[in-house]
Structures are given as structure tokens and as C-alpha cells.
Amino acid sequence: MQNTPQTTANKSFAIDPFRLLRKVYDTVEQVTGPAIEKLITTDRFARLNGKVMEAILRTQRVTRENVTSTLHLMNFPAREDIVRLGELVLQLEEKIDKLGDRIEALEQRNGKLTGG
Amino acid sequence: METEGRLGRLSSVLEKVAHYSPINQGLSLLEHWLDLVNTVQGSREASVGPTPKEVIWRKNKARLYRYERTTPATRKTPVLCIMPLINRAYILDLRPGASFVAYLQSQGHDVYLLDWGDWNDEDRSLNIDVLLEQYVARAVRMVAKQAGGPITMLGYCIGGAVATCFTALHEEGLIKNLVLLTTPIDFQDAGPFGVWTRPSVFPLELLTSVFPAVPGAYPDVGSKLLQPLPASVGQFVRLEEKLRDERFDVYGWQAMFRWVNDGVSFPSGCYRQWIGEFYQSNKLVRGQLVMNGRKVLLSNIRCPLLNVVASNDVIAPRPTTSAILGLVSSTDKAELVVKGGHVGIVVGKAAATDLWPKVGAWLAARDA
Numbered sequence: 001m002q003n004t005p006q007t008t009a010n011k012s013f014a015i016d017p018f019r020l021l022r023k024v025y026d027t028v029e030q031v032t033g034p035a036i037e038k039l040i041t042t043d044r045f046a047r048l049n050g051k052v053m054e055a056i057l058r059t060q061r062v063t064r065e066n067v068t069s070t071l072h073l074m075n076f077p078a079r080e081d082i083v084r085l086g087e088l089v090l091q092l093e094e095k096i097d098k099l100g101d102r103i104e105a106l107e108q109r110n111g112k113l114t115g116g
Numbered sequence: 117m118e119t120e121g122r123l124g125r126l127s128s129v130l131e132k133v134a135h136y137s138p139i140n141q142g143l144s145l146l147e148h149w150l151d152l153v154n155t156v157q158g159s160r161e162a163s164v165g166p167t168p169k170e171v172i173w174r175k176n177k178a179r180l181y182r183y184e185r186t187t188p189a190t191r192k193t194p195v196l197c198i199m200p201l202i203n204r205a206y207i208l209d210l211r212p213g214a215s216f217v218a219y220l221q222s223q224g225h226d227v228y229l230l231d232w233g234d235w236n237d238e239d240r241s242l243n244i245d246v247l248l249e250q251y252v253a254r255a256v257r258m259v260a261k262q263a264g265g266p267i268t269m270l271g272y273c274i275g276g277a278v279a280t281c282f283t284a285l286h287e288e289g290l291i292k293n294l295v296l297l298t299t300p301i302d303f304q305d306a307g308p309f310g311v312w313t314r315p316s317v318f319p320l321e322l323l324t325s326v327f328p329a330v331p332g333a334y335p336d337v338g339s340k341l342l343q344p345l346p347a348s349v350g351q352f353v354r355l356e357e358k359l360r361d362e363r364f365d366v367y368g369w370q371a372m373f374r375w376v377n378d379g380v381s382f383p384s385g386c387y388r389q390w391i392g393e394f395y396q397s398n399k400l401v402r403g404q405l406v407m408n409g410r411k412v413l414l415s416n417i418r419c420p421l422l423n424v425v426a427s428n429d430v431i432a433p434r435p436t437t438s439a440i441l442g443l444v445s446s447t448d449k450a451e452l453v454v455k456g457g458h459v460g461i462v463v464g465k466a467a468a469t470d471l472w473p474k475v476g477a478w479l480a481a482r483d484a
Contacts, residue, residue, distance in 0.1 A: 015141060018148065018356050025353045029345045036344060040308050043317075049341075050317035057319060061326045079237065083328060086238025090176055094250060097175060101254075 152356050155366055159377075162370035165206040167218050169229075173258050177233025180255045182226070182262070183209075183217055190224030191483045193292055194263045196256065197229040198275035198282075201247075201386055202335050204378050205231035208272070210463050211371045219472040223480065226263065230255045230275075235381045240328035243385035244278060245407045252282045256290050266292035268479060272462070273298055273432065274390065280440065281400070281407060284416045293482050295422045295475060298458050300432040301414075302439030303398045307430065308342055313395045320391050324384035332379025342430045372463070401439060414440065420448035422478050424461070424471065431458040450478070 039045050068078040173180040197217070199205045208229065209217040220227045230252065235242075259267050269291050271279030276299025283291045303310055312318060323330060340347040351373075358364040382390075399405035405412040421444055425437040441451055454461040454471050461471050 015138075015145075017145065022353050022357060025345075025349060029350065033345065040341060040344075041311050043311070046311045046314060046317045049312055050319055054319045054322060057322045057326045061322075064326070083237040083240075086236070087241070090238060093176065097250070097254070 148356075148359070151359055152352070155355060155359065155370060156352070156373070159370035159373040162367065162374040164211065164371050164374065165209050166212050167209045167215055167221070172228075172262070173255065175251060175254070176239065177235060178251055179231045179233060180258060181205075181229045181231060183221060183229070185221060185226065189226040191226075191480070192263075192265060193268050193479070193483050194226035194228060194259055195220050195268045195270050195295075195479070196259045197227070198252065198269060198271040198279045199229065199231060200273040200275045201232055201235075201278075201390075202274065202332055202379055202382050204375055204380065205229055207375050207459070207463060210375065211368060213468070214368060214371070214463050216462060216467070216472060219468065219476065220479075223476045225268075225479065228255075228259045228267075232380070235329050235383045237328035239383040239385075241385050242383040243389045244281065245389075247278060247386065248282050248285065249408050252278060253286070256282070256286075260290050266290055268293040268295060268482075270295040271297065271299055273300070273458070275299075277301065277394065277400070280414070280417070281405070281412050283419065284412045284414055285407065285410055287416060287418075291419050293420045293422070293479065294417065295424070295479070296437075296440065297424045297462060298426050298429055298432050298437060299423070299440070300394075300436035301443075302401045302436055303395045304401070304439075305433070305435040306395060307433040307436070309338065309431070310395060312338065313391050315396050318391070318396075320388060320396075324388045327381075328384050329381035330384055330387045331381050335382065336377070336379045339431060372459075376459075401443065414443040415445050417444040418446055420482050421446045422450055422452060422475065424452045424454060424475065426457055426461045427453055427455050429458045448482070452478075 064079075068080060071078040168184040169181040170184060171179050172182045197205075197208055199208070209215045212218070217227050217229065232251075256267065256269070266289055269279045269283060271277070271294075276296040279294065280296065280299065280301065283294050300306065306313075313320075323334070327334075343350075355369065358369070359366075393399045393405060397404070400412060400414065403411065403413055403415075421440070423437070423440055425434060426432075427434075429437065438451060441449055452471075452474055454466075454474075456464055456466065461467060
């Protein structure tokens with residue numbers, strides 16, 4: 001089901017806050033754009049970015065570990081347990097695929113031997 | 117009678133108030149605002165991937181699609197598209213009139229596409245070696261078998277790097293032509309991404325140990341940081357402006373907005389390899405990349421190569437995408453510089469008149 005927005009075709013408003021916002025945005029972008037472009041390629045920004053990521057990731061890790069131990073305490077499987085199960089299924093699928101490859105190779109070899 | 121008269125007068129006063137200009141203006145502004153909100157929110161359900169297709173092979177979450185044709189293919193060489201690992205595959209078949217797949221079909225090619233699907237935590241051990249051996253190799257064999265001959269491999273962004281590695285490792289004559297779209301190969305000067313992912317500042321091990329599948333939001337935030345204002349507030353400011361124009365293609369905007377915000381998770385094994393061996397160590401260009409026990413040497417690539425690069429690509433800047441021409445052994449090789457950005461050149465307005473016909477003509481000349 002696709003949303004069908006109506007475009008406010010060629011509309012202009014006597015009092016137009018959108019136009020004002022656009023002007024403010026364009027000015028801010030024009031003034032800050034080149035500076036931001038320079039800033040993001042600096043070592044300082046890269047270091048800061050890394051530290052922010054590290055802080056977020058460490059929080060995520062603690063949250064995940066706490067959820068897992070709480071679930072295990074209540075004898076419920078945690079995400080990690082389901083993931084391990086999923087990995088086993090994938091390994092099984094790969095084994096079947098390898099058998100398929102071998103059968104295909106054998107068929108090709110037999111076809112060549114019998115001139116088929 | 118008196119009450120009716122009063123009600124009548126009240127009604128006419130209200131009518132006048134309703135027509136009072138500031139109220140009308142206010143309602144029009146409100147309507148305009150709601151159009152903006154509905155356009156953005158409606159993009160989640162935007163219709164994408166219009167070309168009919170069938171699944172001819174599947175493994176794990178990956179699907180190999182063959183796009184259905186109404187008439188038999190007139191070209192001998194089918195095209196297999198290898199997609200980026202962090203994006204949805206429908207970008208090459210976005211909408212009617214904005215579908216590279218449909219264009220290639222119209223040029224007489226059979227078109228196949230390897231869609232990686234939606235990776236999850238159980239895929240954490242997948243790395244690019246595994247993708248090459250267990251996914252790409254089988255998909256290529258399947259397409260070549262159906263076509264009865266070698267194929268054209270078309271890789272987009274990271275998918276292009278995967279296609280390049282595969283072509284360098286497989287010299288069995290399965291790949292007739294290699295087409296790369298905005299594919300980073302040399303990471304010596306990789307722009308802001310290269311700076312942010314330096315080993316001394318980027319917490320790669322922590323990221324991949326916390327997330328077995330790195331959420332699509334992480335690379336997405338990175339892309340948005342490249343142009344923070346235009347990629348955040350700016351896109352809505354521009355949308356508001358465009359919505360005033362009755363010729364504006366609302367559905368096209370919604371489809372694109374949906375794709376940009378519809379990233380998929382990156383298996384941590386692949387992510388570690390992509391950032392560690394490609395971005396940080398630049399092993400592919402240095403000839404030090406080993407996959408499945410074999411060195412990936414770009415000089416092993418001898419098939420015709422078309423390298424498409426975008427002039428204003430901030431995600432894969434020119435130094436990263438242009439280097440491959442000097443590293444392969446192909447005698448038939450060309451670089452096509454298209455005006456635009458990383459995604460815009462493939463599905464933007466000019467794609468149908470600029471990029472697609474040029475790629476079509478290049479493929480046609482190498483179909484014999």
C-alpha cells in the first residue's frame with residue numbers, strides 16, 4: 001500500500017515560515033559547510049569519533065551481557081543461544097551444498113566419459 | 117423563528133471568518149506540512165523492485181534472481197550483478213524508468229542479481245573468503261550453466277570489490293567481462309572514511325565483538341557524517357521546496373529515501389576483513405590479500421574491464437576507484453567518469469541518458 005501524498009502544487013504563502021527556514025538553512029550550510037568538510041578529515045575528529053563509538057559500544061556490551069545473564073538466570077535461552085543454533089543450521093546447509101556440488105561434478109564427469 | 121435567525125447570522129459570520137485570509141493561509145501551511153510528513157513517512161512503503169524475477173538458487177539469506185523476460189535474450193552474454201553487502205539489492209531496479217536492470221534487459225541481456233539478503237548474528241563467521249567460495253562461485257557457475265558460456269560480472273561498490281577478487285582468483289574463463297560501478301580498490305587515500313577507520317582511532321575489534329552482525333545504522337551514520345547538514349536537515353528542507361512543484365516525482369523521492377535508510381547488517385567477519393585488510397592495510401592493491409589460501413593478484417585479471425567512477429563520489433573518492441586500471445593485465449580496459457555522486461550516477465535522473473547507454477554500448481561491443 002503506497003502512500004499518496006498530494007503535492008501543494010506551485011503554492012506560495014503570504015506568510016511563509018518554510019521559506020524563512022530554508023533561508024536560515026541555506027545560510028548556515030553556506031557558512032559552516034566548508035568548515036565541516038575540513039573538520040571531518042582531521043585526526044582530532046577521527047579520534048573523537050572513535051572515542052564516541054567506544055563509549056556507545058561499551059554501554060551496548062554491558063547491556064547485552066546483563067540481559068543474557070538475567071535470561072540465563074531464569075532458564076530462558078538468550079540471543080547467543082539462538083545464534084549458536086542458527087550457526088549449526090547454516091553449517092548443515094553448507095554440507096548439503098557441498099554434497100550437491102560433488103554430485104554435479106560427478107554427473108559432469110560421467111557425461112564426459114559416456115560422451116553425453 | 118428567532119433562534120433560527122440567530123443561527124443563520126452566526127453561520128454567515130463563521131463563513132466570513134473561515135474565509136479570512138490568515139486562517140486560510142494557516143490551513144494551507146498546515147496542509148503543506150502534512151504533505152511533507154506523509155511523504156517522508158510514506159517512503160517506508162514505497163513501491164520498489166518493479167521488474168518481475170524468479171529465484172533460481174538460494175543459500176542462507178542470499179538469493180540469486182533471474183529477471184524474467186517477455187522475449188528471448190538477443191545477447192549471448194548474461195549480466196550477473198553483485199550487490200554491496202550493506203545495501204538492499206533493489207537499488208538497481210528501483211522504479212519503472214529508474215531501473216538499470218530493466219535497461220540491460222531492453223538491450224537484450226539476460227540479467228541475474230545476487231542479493232545477499234538480510235544478514236543476522238548467526239552469520240558472524242562469514243568473511244569475504246566464504247562469500248567468494250560458497251556464494252559467488254556457485255552463483256557464477258549457475259548463471260554460466262544457464263547461459264551456456266561465460267558471463268559479464270557487474271559489481272557495485274563493495275560488491276565490485278568482491279567481483280574483482282573473484283575475477284582475480286578464477287581464471288577458468290567463466291568471466292567474460294568485468295564492469296565495476298563506483299568500486300573502491302585502492303585505500304591509500306580513501307577520504308574521510310580512510311581517516312576515521314585508521315587502526316589507532318577506530319575500535320574495530322570492539323565493534324565486531326559487540327555486534328556479531330554490525331547494524332546497518334553504523335555505516336549509515338558514517339555516510340551521513342560525510343555531509344552532516346545536507347544528509348540530515350537539508351534533505352527535508354529540499355523536499356519541502358520540491359513539494360511546491362507539481363512536476364516533482366514524489367514516488368521517486370520516496371523510493372530513494374527508502375533505500376538510503378534501509379541498510380542491512382554487515383556480518384562481523386566480513387566487516388573486520390573489509391576495514392582491516394582493505395581500508396587499514398590496503399592489501400588488495402599491495403598484492404598481499406590472501407583468500408581461501410590463494411593470493412588475490414589484480415594482475416591476474418585479463419578480461420575486458422569497464423571501470424565506472426563518479427566525479428563527486430564522497431563515499432568512494434576518485435583515488436580509491438580509479439587505481440584498478442593500472443593494476444590489471446587486461447588490454448581492453450576503460451574508465452568511464454560520470455558526473456554525479458556514488459548513488460546518483462546509477463539511479464539519478466541522468467543515469468538513463470548518460471551511464472546506462474554507455475555501459476550498454478560497451479557491453480554490446482563485447483558480446484560476440
